[in-house]
Amino acid sequence: xxxxxxxxxxxxxxxxxxxxxxxxxxxxxxxxxxxxxxxxxxxxxxxxxxxxxxxxxxxxxxxxxxxxxxxxxxxxxxxxxxxxxxxxxxxxxxxxxx
Numbered sequence: 835x836x837x838x839x840x841x842x843x844x845x846x847x848x849x850x851x852x853x854x855x856x857x858x859x860x861x862x863x864x865x866x867x868x869x870x871x872x873x874x875x876x877x878x879x880x881x882x883x884x885x886x887x888x889x890x891x892x893x894x895x896x897x898x899x900x901x902x903x904x905x906x907x908x909x910x911x912x913x914x915x916x917x918x919x920x921x922x923x924x925x926x927x928x929x930x931x932x
Contacts, residue, residue, distance in 0.1 A: 835892040835893070835894065836892065836893060836894070836895065836921050837872065837890060837891070837892055837921065837922050837923065837924060838889075838890070838891050838892075838893055838896070838899040838919055838920065838921055838922065839888070839889070839890055839918075839919070839920050839921075839922045840887070840888065840889040840890075840891065840899070840903055840917065840918075840919050841877075841886070841888055841917070841918045841919075841920075842877075842886050842887045842888070842889075842908070842913075842914045842916070842917045842918075843877070843885065843886040843914065843915055843916040843917075844884070844885050844886050844913055844914060844915060845912070845913065845914065845915035846915060848912070849885075849913055849914075849915060850883075850884075852908075852911050852912050852913045853884060853908065853911075853913045855911060856907045856908050856910075856911030856913055859907035859911075860906060860907040860908045860911075863905065863906060863907055864906075867891070867902070870891050870892045870893065870902070871889060871890070871891050872890040872891065872892065872924075872929070873888075873889070873890040874887070874888065874889045874890070874891075875887070875888060876888075886914070887908065887914075889903075890922070896919065896921060899919055899921075900919055903917070903919060
């Protein structure tokens with residue numbers, strides 16, 4: 835199944851507050867996707883504060899990856915200001931599928 839990278843940056847105005855409100859629902863939502871998530875975590879600024887999210891997920895195609903992303907409570911909660919979703923391939927690194 836194709837692999838997609840979701841690179842999501844929080845809004846500069848209100849993103850921190852929106853993230854804090856949506857975080858419990860976001861974590862519960864992501865836990866329910868454990869069968870398709872290959873890696874996920876926060877993007878951090880220089881001070882170690884969360885400023886976005888990154889996901890590597892398996893999906894049938896780009897439209898399916900976008901549909902999955904639209905269900906994220908961070909999306910519905912207005913956390914992100916910029917989102918990039920691209921298909922990728924796992925070329926090197928531990929955990930590479932055979």
